[in-house]
Amino acid sequence: MPDTRRTHPGPEPEAGGRRPGERLPGGPPPGDHPTGDRPRGNRPDDGPDARDGAIAGTGFGGSMDLAADEGRTLEDDPGPDGGGPSGRPRSLWSDAWRDLRRNPVFVVSALLILFLVLIALRPTLLASGDPLDCDLARAQEGSRPGHPFGFNGQGCDVYTRTVHGARTSVTVGVCATLGVTLLGSVLGGLAGFFGGLWDALLSRLTDVFFAIPVVLGGLVLLSVVTSNSVWPVIGFMVLLGWPQISRISRGAVITAKQHDYVQAARALGASGPRMLLRHIAPNAIAPVIVVATIALGTYIALEATLSYLGVGLKPPTVSWGIDISSASPYIRNAPHMLLWPAGALAVTVLAFIMLGDAVRDALDPKLR
Amino acid sequence: MLLDVRDLRVEFTTREGVAKAVNGVSYGVAAGETLAVLGESGSGKSVTAQAVMGILDTPPGRITGGEILFKGRDLLRLKEEERRSVRGAEMAMIFQDALSSLNPVLTVGDQLGEMFVVHRGMSKKDARAKAVELMDRVRIPAAAQRVDDYPHQFSGGMRQRIMIAMALALEPDLIIADEPTTALDVTVQAQVMDLLAELQREYAMGLILITHDLGVVADVADRIAVMYAGRIVETAPVHDLYKAPAHPYTRGLLDSIPRLDHKGRELYAIKGLPPSLTAVPPGCPFHPRCPMARDVCRTDVPPLHAVERGPASGPGRGSACHFWRDCLEGSARR
Numbered sequence: 018m019p020d021t022r023r024t025h026p027g028p029e030p031e032a033g034g035r036r037p038g039e040r041l042p043g044g045p046p047p048g049d050h051p052t053g054d055r056p057r058g059n060r061p062d063d064g065p066d067a068r069d070g071a072i073a074g075t076g077f078g079g080s081m082d083l084a085a086d087e088g089r090t091l092e093d094d095p096g097p098d099g100g101g102p103s104g105r106p107r108s109l110w111s112d113a114w115r116d117l118r119r120n121p122v123f124v125v126s127a128l129l130i131l132f133l134v135l136i137a138l139r140p141t142l143l144a145s146g147d148p149l150d151c152d153l154a155r156a157q158e159g160s161r162p163g164h165p166f167g168f169n170g171q172g173c174d175v176y177t178r179t180v181h182g183a184r185t186s187v188t189v190g191v192c193a194t195l196g197v198t199l200l201g202s203v204l205g206g207l208a209g210f211f212g213g214l215w216d217a218l219l220s221r222l223t224d225v226f227f228a229i230p231v232v233l234g235g236l237v238l239l240s241v242v243t244s245n246s247v248w249p250v251i252g253f254m255v256l257l258g259w260p261q262i263s264r265i266s267r268g269a270v271i272t273a274k275q276h277d278y279v280q281a282a283r284a285l286g287a288s289g290p291r292m293l294l295r296h297i298a299p300n301a302i303a304p305v306i307v308v309a310t311i312a313l314g315t316y317i318a319l320e321a322t323l324s325y326l327g328v329g330l331k332p333p334t335v336s337w338g339i340d341i342s343s344a345s346p347y348i349r350n351a352p353h354m355l356l357w358p359a360g361a362l363a364v365t366v367l368a369f370i371m372l373g374d375a376v377r378d379a380l381d382p383k384l385r
Numbered sequence: 386m387l388l389d390v391r392d393l394r395v396e397f398t399t400r401e402g403v404a405k406a407v408n409g410v411s412y413g414v415a416a417g418e419t420l421a422v423l424g425e426s427g428s429g430k431s432v433t434a435q436a437v438m439g440i441l442d443t444p445p446g447r448i449t450g451g452e453i454l455f456k457g458r459d460l461l462r463l464k465e466e467e468r469r470s471v472r473g474a475e476m477a478m479i480f481q482d483a484l485s486s487l488n489p490v491l492t493v494g495d496q497l498g499e500m501f502v503v504h505r506g507m508s509k510k511d512a513r514a515k516a517v518e519l520m521d522r523v524r525i526p527a528a529a530q531r532v533d534d535y536p537h538q539f540s541g542g543m544r545q546r547i548m549i550a551m552a553l554a555l556e557p558d559l560i561i562a563d564e565p566t567t568a569l570d571v572t573v574q575a576q577v578m579d580l581l582a583e584l585q586r587e588y589a590m591g592l593i594l595i596t597h598d599l600g601v602v603a604d605v606a607d608r609i610a611v612m613y614a615g616r617i618v619e620t621a622p623v624h625d626l627y628k629a630p631a632h633p634y635t636r637g638l639l640d641s642i643p644r645l646d647h648k649g650r651e652l653y654a655i656k657g658l659p660p661s662l663t664a665v666p667p668g669c670p671f672h673p674r675c676p677m678a679r680d681v682c683r684t685d686v687p688p689l690h691a692v693e694r695g696p697a698s699g700p701g702r703g704s705a706c707h708f709w710r711d712c713l714e715g716s717a718r719r
Contacts, residue, residue, distance in 0.1 A: 277480055277482060281480050281551075283472070286472040286474060296488050299488075
């Protein structure tokens with residue numbers, strides 16, 4: 018019965034309540050329906066239909082009750098920090114931060130990264146010795162009091178070198194990732210948003226960069242560099258790394274751009290920059306964050322690769338990459354020389370990947 | 386006339402060729418009036434609305450002709466910046482699927498408040514208060530508590546109410562509702578339509594209701610424009626059209642409605658499929674499916690004849706059928 022009402026609920030002046038048809042100027046009087054009035058032919062004898070407004074009203078109440086129940090449930094379950102509806106305006110980022118603080122994965126990885134950054138800034142807090150203080154007489158010796166990690170092939174203290182190596186590795190990883198992410202996501206995002214000629218040009222340009230093999234490119238480009246700082250290495254990574262992020266952010270922006278809510282925002286008068294920053298970017302940022310955190314690990318490893326090939330950092334710079342490559346031939350005789358810097362590298366990479374994972378989850382309200 | 390669309394033409398460039406999605410559509414909406422635009426998928430009803438709103442994707446879309454007069458100004462001649470200030474403030478749109486039309490990473494309060502921040506330059510705090518007010522206005526219970534919820538925490542009907550609230554935020558003069566109830570179940574449909582009609586009356590807005598649901602139309606519309614293959618095939622005041630359709634396509638649509646007193650009988654269906662827009666048949670686009678088609682229908686495109694004689698005729702009725710008189714009389718006899 019309700020279904021038929023839906024298919025031909027002709028506006029009847031006699032139908033009570035707030036039926037919209039009522040205001041129709043010149044609407045036909047009740048008796049004006051010829052028998053050929055097929056779509057609404059069965060209406061005049063359809064008494065209950067006059068109660069249509071009332072039925073709709075009941076439905077209103079029902080769904081209102083339902084929604085109020087939802088509201089109550091939400092209030093009754095405010096979460097560990099009582100994060101129910103609060104008086105102040107909430108934003109995506111403040112909500113994400115509240116989520117992150119409760120996430121053990123985030124807390125552990127953030128503490129680890131904080132610790133790494135601390136020893137990168139002040140290595141002498143943990144290792145007061147000089148990483149370049151080496152004595153060949155102690156080469157490859159195992160751990161002993163005062164030198165818990167033993168000595169490397171040159172007789173340098175592995176513990177001191179591992180602590181001091183954090184600085185270069187963290188600097189290379191963080192700076193290269195920041196550079197790559199900023200450059201790549203801005204270029205890719207704009208290309209995806211505006212499309213057209215610039216998008217085509219940028220896409221071909223990324224193809225060109227993709228065609229350059231990283232190791233070969235490193236050998237060619239970095240072999241001419243004489244500086245012994247980390248910056249040429251970082252610059253090289255940004256140069257070859259941005260196309261990857263650019264592609265991902267371009268794709269994510271194009272996907273997000275097609276969502277109905279972007280169209281809806283446009284229909285309600287949002288400007289281009291507002292649509293991009295407020296509606297598209299937050300919905301496109303997750304894949305970029307994930308790839309960037311994974312890339313951070315690979316950049317630290319790439320620094321090690323380049324150093325191993327002799328074109329990255331060069332001794333006397335202290336880095337995990339240099340130590341790993343110099344220890345690798347002796348893995349059977351003196352595994353400790355390899356394991357400590359490699360372990361530090363693995364923990365660092367893991368911490369950043371876990372952080373990226375937690376941040377991505379926190380930025381997706383649907384997972385809350 | 387609040388909105389006057391004249392001879393609008395929109396094309397899409399596709400791999401298969403040029404698709405003429407809108408082919409000389411004209412309609413008008415007065416303040417406080419509801420125009421229902423009826424048609425199957427692909428009949429051009431949504432594309433017309435997108436062109437009016439100025440949110441057509443160009444490319445692949447292209448407006449090749451016509452005028453869109455809104456309060457006397459031709460919108461097609463405005464600069465994009467001026468156009469944008471019209472959108473949202475003077476005309477707004479309600480979309481079919483409220484879940485995908487709301488940004489999942491922003492709270493509903495943020496999205497409602499955004500209207501005031503963008504167009505009125507309000508502070509965030511004031512905008513939030515306005516958002517609560519709007520949610521009350523569309524009868525969302527416990528609005529003050531729910532303003533900080535995300536769209537996925539609302540039910541379908543509640544989300545569509547939020548979309549309606551967003552469209553109404555700046556009290557526009559014209560609202561285009563593109564199948565606002567299609568994604569909702571029947572009981573909620575009725576509530577949302579009632580709400581929309583009530584608010585429209587309250588604010589005396591013009592409303593263009595795009596739908597393929599004849600039931601929804603009968604309830605709220607003043608006038609109907611039936612579209613087929615990018616053209617308007619019939620336009621009429623709602624009662625007249627239901628009483629006696631003057632185009633075989635409209636008659637087919639009305640006959641395809643399931644009816645209780647026809648229980649057990651086979652349901653009528655218009656035979657065939659709507660034409661591909663890249664290969665619209667010559668002559669009347671409906672002729673391959675039309676039970677009344679004759680030779681002239683295969684060659685001559687029928688203009689929108691004024692339906693001024695016969696049952697249920699009157700000023701403002703039009704039918705794009707060579708044999709509208711026969712059709713009208715046939716309809717009235719049934």
